[in-house]
Amino acid sequence: MQDKAAAAKEILLQRKRELEVRLSEIDASFSQPAPADSEEAAIEAEDDEVQIELGVTGETELKAIDAALHRIEIGIYGTCLHCGTPIDEKRLELIPWTPFCRNCAQTL
Numbered sequence: 001m002q003d004k005a006a007a008a009k010e011i012l013l014q015r016k017r018e019l020e021v022r023l024s025e026i027d028a029s030f031s032q033p034a035p036a037d038s039e040e041a042a043i044e045a046e047d048d049e050v051q052i053e054l055g056v057t058g059e060t061e062l063k064a065i066d067a068a069l070h071r072i073e074i075g076i077y078g079t080c081l082h083c084g085t086p087i088d089e090k091r092l093e094l095i096p097w098t099p100f101c102r103n104c105a106q107t108l
Contacts, residue, residue: 026055
């Protein structure tokens with residue numbers, strides 16, 4: 001499991017860097033002056049809503065990644081936090097930050 005945890009750590013750290021860049025870009029987009037034209041302002045407001053949602057989603061994923069990195073550090077990565085069984089390797093490949101096995105994720 002040591003090798004798998006090390007590989008997962010690299011994947012998680014890469015995803016974390018990607019998210020931090022994206023969140024930084026989202027923050028920068030809000031510092032742009034608003035357009036004076038009312039039609040452009042309406043479009044800009046819609047774009048802002050999308051950017052806010054992307055930011056919230058990104059922040060949530062960052063928290064999950066940090067939690068997964070912590071589980072790697074303390075040696076419990078790959079174990080379901082709810083039932084204690086090993087999380088299927090395919091699930092961890094798809095969602096490396098998941099704290100739950102498939103069964104628990106479906107019932108929680």
